[in-house]
Amino acid sequence: MIELDNMAYSYGGGELLSGVSLQLQPGAFHFLTGPSGSGKTTFLRLCYGDLTATAGAVRLFGNDVRDLSRDDLAIMRRRIGVVHQDCQFLDHLPLYENIALPLTVSEQGGVEEAHLRELIQWVGLAKRARALPPELSGGERQRAALARAIIMSPDVILADEPTGNVDWEMSQRLLTLLIELNRLGKTVLIATHDLALIRAAKSQVQARVLRIANRKLQFAGADL
Numbered sequence: 001m002i003e004l005d006n007m008a009y010s011y012g013g014g015e016l017l018s019g020v021s022l023q024l025q026p027g028a029f030h031f032l033t034g035p036s037g038s039g040k041t042t043f044l045r046l047c048y049g050d051l052t053a054t055a056g057a058v059r060l061f062g063n064d065v066r067d068l069s070r071d072d073l074a075i076m077r078r079r080i081g082v083v084h085q086d087c088q089f090l091d092h093l094p095l096y097e098n099i100a101l102p103l104t105v106s107e108q109g110g111v112e113e114a115h116l117r118e119l120i121q122w123v124g125l126a127k128r129a130r131a132l133p134p135e136l137s138g139g140e141r142q143r144a145a146l147a148r149a150i151i152m153s154p155d156v157i158l159a160d161e162p163t164g165n166v167d168w169e170m171s172q173r174l175l176t177l178l179i180e181l182n183r184l185g186k187t188v189l190i191a192t193h194d195l196a197l198i199r200a201a202k203s204q205v206q207a208r209v210l211r212i213a214n215r216k217l218q219f220a221g222a223d224l
C-alpha cells in the first residue's frame with residue numbers, strides 16, 4: 001500500500017532520514033516512536049506524499065510519488081486518512097462541517113447525511129456535533145480529527161500523536177477506535193511517544209513497533 005525504498009529526506013541542512021525502507025501491508029498495525037525531533041511527523045508526511053523524498057522512492061499503492069501528476073497524487077491521497085498532530089480545524093465551522101470537509105472539498109461532492117451521523121456517533125460526539133472547535137475538549141478534538149480522517153473511507157490511517165493531549169482513559173478510547181478500524185481491514189500507523197499506549201495495544205492487536213534513531217528506521221524489539 002505504502003512502500004518506502006531506501007528513502008532519504010533533508011529539509012535543506014543535513015539528512016534527517018536516511019536509508020529508510022518499509023512496506024506497509026494491507027491490514028498491518030504499526031506504531032512509530034522516536035525522540036522528539038527525530039522525524040516522525042516528517043516520516044508521515046513522506047508516507048502520504050505531502051513531502052517528496054530527496055533520495056530513494058516512495059510508492060503509494062504501487063505508484064512512485066515522483067511520477068504522479070498533482071491530480072493523480074490527490075486521488076492516491078484520498079485513500080490515506082491523516083490525523084494531524086494539531087488537528088487543524090476551521091474554527092468558524094461547527095464540528096460536523098469540519099468532519100465532512102474532506103468530502104465537501106473533494107470532487108466526490110456532497111456528504112451523505114446518514115454516513116456522517118453514524119461516524120459522529122461512532123466517535124461519541126453526537127451531542128457535540130454543532131459545537132465550534134474552540135469549544136471542544138482535547139479528547140473531543142482528537143476524536144473529531146479521527147472522524148474527519150476516515151470520512152472518505154481510506155485504506156490507510158496515519159495518526160500523528162492521536163493521544164497527545166488527553167488522559168489515559170481517553171487515549172484508551174482512541175486506541176480502541178483505531179483497533180476497530182484495523183479489524184475492519186484498515187492499515188494503521190500511529191506515531192506516538194506513549195510507550196504505555198503501545199504496551200496496552202500489544203495485548204489487543206498484533207502491532208509492530210518502528211523506531212527512528214540516528215536517522216534510520218528500525219524495528220523495535222520486544223523490550224517496550
Ligand SMILES: Nc1ncnc2c1ncn2[C@@H]1O[C@H](COP(=O)(O)OP(=O)(O)OP(=O)(O)O)[C@@H](O)[C@H]1O
Binds near residue numbers: 034036038041043
Ligand atoms: N518545514 C520544516 N523546515 C525545516 N525543518 C523542519 C521542518 N519541519 C520540521 N523540521 C525539523 O525537522 C526535524 C524533525 O521534525 P519532526 O516534526 O518530523 O519530528 P518529530 O519526531 O515528529 O518531533 P515531535 O515528536 O517533537 O513531534 C526537527 O528538527 C524539525 O525542527
